[in-house]
Amino acid sequence: MNKLYLIGILLLFTWSCTTNYPNIPQQYHSLLDSALIKAGDNAPEMEKALAESAKEQKEGMAFLISYMPERDLTTLTADFLLENVDYAYKAREKYDWCNNLPDSVFFNEVLPYANVSEDRDVWRKDFYERFAKYADNSDNMVEAIMSIARNIKDEVDVEYNTKRSKVDISPLQAMKEHMATCTGLSILLTDAYRAVGIPSRLAGTAMWTNYKGNHTWSEVWIDGKWQFIEYYPDTLNQSWFVADAGKADPDNMLHWIYAASYKPTGMPYYAAVDAPYIMQVVDTNKLPEHIRPRFEEMKNEATDIAPYIWGHNVTQRYIDIYQESIKNSKLNDNELMANIVVFADKDTSVSESRLSCRVDVFEGDKNINFGYSPRKTDDMNQFLQLKLKKESNYRFVVSNPEKQIKQEFTLVTENTPTQDIQLILSN
Structure with a gap:
């Protein structure tokens, strides 16, 4: 009798969870059930975000919560999520280039409130208001991309400087310190693009094949293809690092080029050499002797942390870009x-x-x-x-x-x- 009663309670709980998501497609229901369990004491904030989001925005909110890292499920507030989603949909309604996006691209490369491991700032409303004028004065998305890239430095008053407090510095902290290195600058640029409905994501490598360091930059989605752009821009798909990226080793994960993804891909975003995830797959015996001791030290320090930043391997595209640039050079x-x-x-x-x-x-x-x-x-x-x-x-x-x-x-x-x-x- 007790077993039957327990089974009945579990069935009732499951039924109540999976039917309590009005106006949200069925594909998200089990994902939301799991997310609410992971949210623990913060579950009411997630439920409030789902309940109070506008009808036409509910699927977007469901996407964010369904694939949200646990660190965010347990800490983010409903108000934070509601403002982020609301302003993302404002951009979608206002700009044709955003309105015409496939839902999958809008959800994964416009809607997210963060890129990698940066602090979760309330940046969306501020950036929408800051960068709308550049989008409004552009005839198309490419013009808007270049206009924002040319003006973002003066708009946010942030310059490259290695004295910044964190590698993955958040937008508001970078603006407070007036400095960032490549990761922070790329976060600023990607968030500026997302604020006006331009699909954007971070890309980078953990280590160049010449072992002279690493780099992070932004990508934008134009007519179904990803192209790259920098905070200090040349033009699309052109920059100082093309030769380094084009010499990536397609058989060595340490040297791959990665693009970040909000939705899990099954592959961590290995584009930070000090991240514990990449150190777990580095065979230090295959590294040049002069850098092996430092990598062995970092590997010993790395802990077995489950990844929450996901990525795609886009190495071949950068090799192709470099090889094409060589062919076209005189x-x-x-x-x-x-x-x-x-x-x-x-x-x-x-x-x-x-x-x-x-x-x-x-x-x-x-x-x-x-x-x-x-x-x-x-x-x-x-x-x-x-x-x-x-x-x-x-x-x-x-x-x-x-x-x-x-x-x-x-x-x-x-x-x-x-x-x-x-x-x-x-x-």
């Missing part, structure tokens, strides 16, 4: 374009023979360039492309620590505009 009279592929054996006609390796190019004792050769899964027309001088002596060092490969090749380049260079490994 060769000097004494230069040629080298198309480099590494092969495991002499059968260079099949993709299975190709090996992804780091290729360092030396002129004398000076390392002048490097990159990563195509994998066996890449298109046969894809190469590692590097500019070299014609009729010059070069030494190529091919390495792949995982496969215990390190071999050297020497050759003299030809007097032609392009040259195919096949580096065939010896057994």
Whole structure:
């Protein structure tokens, strides 16, 4: 009898939870049940946010709460969420570019109240009022993107400075300190775009393949494609870091390019080298000797923390952007374009023979360039492309620590505009 009574209570609880979400699509009901349990004592704030959101905004509110990190479920207030959602929908109603977005893009890249691990500031209303004038005076979204990028520095009075209090500094704190580094600047820019209905997200890497540091920037969604833009802008898909990003190692998670996502993707956003998540997957034995001690120290300090910042692997897109920029750049009279592929054996006609390796190019004792050769899964027309001088002596060092490969090749380049260079490994 007691078991039947308990089962009845559980069924009644389940029924009450899953039917208490009027005007919210069924797909969110079980997710909301789970979120409210995780919210604990803060569950009434989440329930209030759902109950008091406007009918046409309820699905957006349900999306935020359904996929909300637990740290936010237990702390955020209904008023915080209601204002954030209300002003996001104001932008959607006002701007055609936002109104025409697929719901999936609006929910994940416009509606969120935060990007990564920054403090949860009440920024949306302020930024809507600050940046609407740039959007209003633009004929289209691209004009608005560039107008905001050109004016945000003066609007928020924040400059690059390593003396900022936190790497992941929040918008209002950055404005208070008048300083931020790349992560904080990118948060400011992404939030400015989201405030006027422009889909935006953070992107970055944990470590460049030259081990000279990392970087974070913003991406914007234009006509179904992601392009990047910086707080100190050049133009879309152009910046100083393109060559570094284009030399990312597609086989090493430490060097991937990541884009952040509010909705869980199954992949953490590994774009911060001091985050515990990336340290859990770094094999320090494969790192250059001069930086290995610091990484081993960081790995020992890292704790097994469940990720709540999610991401996408967008490495190949940045490799493609870089390779396209090389193709479109003018060769000097004494230069040629080298198309480099590494092969495991002499059968260079099949993709299975190709090996992804780091290729360092030396002129004398000076390392002048490097990159990563195509994998066996890449298109046969894809190469590692590097500019070299014609009729010059070069030494190529091919390495792949995982496969215990390190071999050297020497050759003299030809007097032609392009040259195919096949580096065939010896057994």
